[in-house]
C-alpha cells in the first residue's frame with residue numbers, strides 16, 4: 331500500500347566499496363519496475379564506504395522487500411545514527427549517542443547483539459566498541475545481550491572518524507544465494523558476479539558467455555538467473571572444479587543452457603574454437619592461491635591472447651585482477667584489447683581492479 335507522501339522510508343544497503351553506483355542503478359531500476367517515479371525516490375552513496383542510502387514514499391516493510399530483491403548488495407540496514415567522532419573521545423561519544431538513540435525494535439523481551447567493524451587507526455579495538463555500545467543499548471532499552479540467539483543485530487561501524495550505527499534487517503548476506511555443494515578455498519561472492527555481468531552488458535538471447543576460470547561457478551550461476559537465454563560455458567583446468575561447478579549448477583537447477591569443460595585458460599581456442607563468445611566474464615586466480623612464483627604479467631598476457639581468439643570481434647571481456655598494474659601492462663603490451671572501463675573494488679581489504687576490455691579492430 332502506498333503511504334502518504336510525507337511517510338518516507340529510509341534504508342542503507344551495503345556492498346563492496348567501489349560498487350555503490352551499481353547499487354544505485356539497480357535500486358532505481360527495481361523501484362521503477364515497482365511503479366515508483368524517479369522524483370519520488372532517492373538513492374545516493376551514503377557517504378560511508380560500501381553503503382548506499384535509499385528512500386522512497388513506501389511503508390518500511392515494502393521498501394525492505396524491494397531492497398531484498400536486489401542482487402548487488404550484502405545487507406539491508408535501518409540507519410540509527412551517523413556521527414563524526416572526536417579523536418580521544420570516541421568511546422564516550424559512542425556511549426552518549428546510543429543512550430540517546432531510539433531503537434524501537436528493542437525492549438526487555440528482545441535480545442540483541444552488537445556487530446562491530448573498525449577501519450583506521452584508533453587506540454581501542456572493535457571489541458571495546460561492542461562492549462561500550464552493548465552496555466549503552468542495554469541501559470537505554472532494558473534488552474538483554476545474546477551473542478548466539480539474538481533477535482536484533484545492531485551494527486556499529488567505524489571508518490576513521492565516521493561512526494554509523496544501524497539495525498541489520500538481513501540475517502544472512504543476500505549475496506549468499508546459491509547452494510554450493512562444491513566449494514573452493516576462495517570463491518567470488520554472487521553480488522560481485524552480478525556487478526561484473528552488469529558491466530559486461532547483456533548480450534541478448536542465444537549469445538554465448540564464457541568464464542574460463544570458473545572455479546565453483548558463481549558467475550555461471552548468477553548469469554543463469556539474470557541472463558536467461560544466454561548460453562553459459564565454464565572452463566577450468568582443475569577436473570575437480572569442472573565436476574564441482576557442474577554439481578553447483580545442478581544443485582541450483584541452473585544447468586540448462588550451461589556446459590563446463592576442462593581447459594587451460596591460456597589455450598582456450600583448442601577446446602572452444604575461434605570467435606564464438608559474445609562475453610567473457612571471469613576472475614583469474616589471485617596471488618594467494620596461484621603461489622608466489624608466478625609472474626602475473628606473463629600469466630595475464632597469455633590469458634589475454636587466448637581470450638582474444640575465442641571472443642567475437644564485437645565482444646566484451648570483464649576481468650577482476652588483483653595485480654592491477656600487471657593487467658594494465660599486459661593489455662598494453664598485447665595490443666589487441668583496449669580498456670573501456672576500470673575501477674578499484676575493495677574485496678575484504680583486497681583492492682582489486684575490475685576491468686572491461688574491448689577488442690581493438
Ligand SMILES: C[S@@+](CC[C@H](N)C(=O)[O-])C[C@H]1O[C@@H](n2cnc3c(N)ncnc32)[C@H](O)[C@@H]1O
Pocket residue numbers: 514516517518519542543544545546547548549565566567568571593594595596613614615616
Ligand atoms: C579465483 S578462482 C575462480 C573462482 C570462481 N569465480 C568462483 O566463484 O568460484 C580460480 C580458478 O581458476 C582455476 N585456474 C587457475 N589457473 C588456471 C588456468 N591456467 N586455466 C584454467 N583454470 C585455471 C583454478 O583451478 C580455480 O578453480
